Amino acid sequence: MRFSGILVGLALCAAAAQAVxxxxxxxxxxxxxxxxxxxxxxxxxxxxxxxxxxxxxxxxxxxxxxxxxxxxxxxxxxxxxxxxxxxxxxxxxxxxxxxxxxxxxxxxxxxxxxxxxxxxxxxxxxxxxxxxxxxxxxxxxxxxxxxxxxxxxxxxxxxxxxxxxxxxxxxxxxxxxxxxxxxxxxxxxxxxxxxxxxxxxxxxxxxxxxxxxxxxxxxxxxxxxxxxxxxxxxxxxxxxxxxxxxxxxxxxxxxxxxxxxxxxxxxxxxxxxxxxxxxxxxxxxxxxxxxxxxxxxxxxxxxxxxxxxxxxxxxxxxxxxxxxxxxxxxxxxxxxxxxxxxxxxxxxxxxxxxxxxxxxxxxxxxxxxxxxxxxxxxxxxxxxxxxKAEDGFKREFTIHHSINGSFAIRKGDWKLCLCPDSGGWSDPKPGSEASKSSYPVQLYNLKDDPAESKNLAEEQTDLVKELAALLAKAIKDGRTTAGPVQSNDGKPIELPVRVKELLPVLGEL
The missing domain is CATH 3.40.720.10 (Alkaline Phosphatase, subunit A)
Incomplete structure (x- = not known):
């Protein structure tokens, strides 16, 4: 009994130490x-x-x-x-x-x-x-x-x-x-x-x-x-x-x-x-x-x-x-x-x-x-x-942002970029001729294509719409965690015209 008591005491001490x-x-x-x-x-x-x-x-x-x-x-x-x-x-x-x-x-x-x-x-x-x-x-x-x-x-x-x-x-x-x-x-x-x-x-x-x-x-x-x-x-x-x-x-x-x-x-x-x-x-x-x-x-x-x-x-x-x-x-x-x-x-x-x-x-x-x-x-x-190598991590998707304000949303292996270009300093640059002539959005499977070399947006139109809807909701709700809807600061968020024409759900922000 005394040995069991010591074990219980040690366990309680260990739990208390970890609680600090x-x-x-x-x-x-x-x-x-x-x-x-x-x-x-x-x-x-x-x-x-x-x-x-x-x-x-x-x-x-x-x-x-x-x-x-x-x-x-x-x-x-x-x-x-x-x-x-x-x-x-x-x-x-x-x-x-x-x-x-x-x-x-x-x-x-x-x-x-x-x-x-x-x-x-x-x-x-x-x-x-x-x-x-x-x-x-x-x-x-x-x-x-x-x-x-x-x-x-x-x-x-x-x-x-x-x-x-x-x-x-x-x-x-x-x-x-x-x-x-x-x-x-x-x-x-x-x-x-x-x-x-x-x-x-x-x-x-x-x-x-x-x-x-x-x-x-x-x-x-x-x-x-x-x-x-x-x-x-x-x-x-x-x-x-x-x-x-x-x-x-x-x-x-x-x-x-x-x-x-x-x-x-x-x-x-x-x-x-x-x-x-x-x-x-x-x-x-x-x-x-x-x-x-x-x-x-x-x-x-x-x-x-x-x-x-x-x-x-x-x-x-x-x-x-x-x-x-x-x-x-x-x-x-x-x-x-x-x-x-x-x-x-x-x-x-x-x-x-x-x-x-x-x-x-x-x-x-x-x-x-x-x-x-x-x-x-x-x-x-x-x-x-x-x-702690336990279950319970709750992030469903992640939203990325570039220097010129371009969005991307990542869920699982899939990443949707809401722009036809780099959104930054790399080629093709925003506003370039290459950007203007490219499909308005980019979709990549990062598991199969970690270098983001093959745009699958025109082939996976349903997935593009699904991810765009997730992004629209995240913007409108003012949060991605559970809780009451919040307001974003400043003016309403605007996405590029070509993106909104392709994905009307993003034109309702």
Whole structure:
């Protein structure tokens, strides 16, 4: 009896331990392609990403909600498809106003209400409520170029991360090639830009701001946050600036890869992951932490696709398209999850998931999935059942979006693109003669044709109509999860005329 009692006690203790909410770390690379990591066939060493794959679960069919960065970041934090926001195409700039409106709950809000200490460190790119000067400043030396000289850098911004559930932040406003080039700490600029610098686009910059230092600075701040927060539950959102252009590996990593600056920068990005793992181990919370690593979209051609291919490195693997496109190369991304004791080491999952799923997953991991309100995480499905190798994952279909606002819908092996072209930067480009003369939509069987080379839309007309009806309902309902109908933001969603003529159900939105 005594032995049985001990077993029962141990079982209860084990159950209680698993019921404790984990720390959560979400690392988001910028423009890392599906084929970039070594474990996926990449040419350069990525030992820390390989370690995550060996110690956790690798998803082979994970997607961002958009093929470009701002929209994907919106969806990660809100659990809502990006095209439900007012941003229907393109991305924001460094001077843009906030995309997430007052009253829209984020995953950081949700976790903060559950007692988590929350921080975002890295690239924000969701707009900031800048204060503005009556007259624009001039550079103290050199030319005054670019946008942002009219911003008041002496004041904190409004509706920044601190207004969206984060207790701390250390960020740059947008991409590393978008001015202003200045850090903000807890929503307040750390310096007043006095010179013009250009890491592609010229604009106001703090005198000591250098692009190659960003990864170092973000890593330092992230390690500090983990160290200071290790005695309580914490959520760290770490959106990196790499390997996005400008491709600026630091001196320590120059010429390490053997295939040029992009490979060096990729290795430095991998090293940041190693630093985070080291800090989690240093403070003794590595076994109590759910860590997710992914990218905000696919590889960007601006980083030199042809040069990489010549070196034998295939950043997109065998996928068609690149960042910006509706094809798989635009939005199928690396996705790794490590949670010791919960996620089986060395496991692989082929389920189709989306970055919108983070919100519901975080809620589920903390035991609070039932607490999600009807106006939160409308397109988020918990992947916790997949992480535990259990039944219960509820995503029926996934909706993709390109830089010009083109839609695609994926259900099972089938993917319907609601455009005749790439929807982005690849050929055939939107508006090209090839686009105008092509069938209005594209249908691919990704199981038989992962390269999306054979358009079956004219042969499978009933399936095209079925998928189009699913998309129309998802748009109209304002959600894809169970719950009351919601409204999308802004004006009604418009699809191309030729698409609506072919599929009238999409003309009734």
């Amino acid at each position: 909410s984990p720390n959560i770390v979400y690392i988001l690379a910028d423009d890392m392609g599906y084929g970039d990591p070594r474990y996926a066939g990449g040419k350069v060493p990525t030992p820390n990403l390989d370690r995550l794959a060996a110690e956790g679960m690798r998803f082979t069919d994970a997607h961002t909600s958009s093929a470009v960065c701002t929209p994907t970041r919106y969806s990660i934090l809100t659990g809502r498809y990006n095209w439900r926001s007012t941003l229907r195409q393109g991305v924001l700039g460094g001077n843009s106003q906030p995309l997430i409106p007052d009253g829209r709950q984020t995953v950081a809000d949700f976790l903060a209400m559950d007692g988590y200490k929350t921080a975002v460190i890295g690239k924000w790119h969701l707009g900031l409520g800048w204060n503005r000067l009556p007259e624009a400043r001039k550079a103290e030396s050199g030319p005054t170029e670019g946008q942002g000289w009219q911003l008041d850098y002496s004041q904190a911004v409004k509706r920044g991360p601190l207004a969206l559930g984060f207790h701390e932040d250390f960020i740059i406003p947008a991409s590393l090639d978008m001015a202003p080039y200045v850090y903000l700490r807890n929503d307040k600029p750390t310096a007043v830009p006095t010179v013009t610098k250009a890491f592609h686009r010229p604009g106001p910059a703090a005198a000591d701001f250098e692009a190659e230092n960003c990864l170092r600075d973000f890593t330092r701040e992230a390690r500090s946050f983990i160290q200071r927060s290790s005695k309580e539950k914490f959520f760290l959102y770490l959106p990196l600036t790499s390997p996005h252009t400008p491709v600026v590996p630091s001196k320590q990593w120059k010429e390490k890869s053997g295939i040029g600056d992009y490979g060096d920068f990729l290795m430095e990005t991998d090293a940041v992951v190693g630093e985070i793992l080291a800090e989690l181990e240093s403070v003794g919370v590595e076994k109590d932490t759910l860590l997710i690593f992914t990218s905000d979209n696919g590889f960007a051609p601006a980083a030199g696709l042809e040069e990489q291919l010549k070196q034998g490195h295939k950043p997109l693997g065998d996928l068609r398209g690149t960042k910006s496109d509706i094809w798989e190369g635009g939005h199928r991304v690396p996705f790794l999850v490590r949670w010791p004791g919960v996620v089986k080491a060395g496991s692989t999952c082929a389920a189709t998931i989306c970055t919108t799923d983070f919100y519901a997953t975080a809620a589920d991991a903390t035991g609070k999935l039932g607490a999600l309100g009807p106006q939160a995480a409308e397109d988020s499905f918990s992947i916790l059942p997949l992480l």
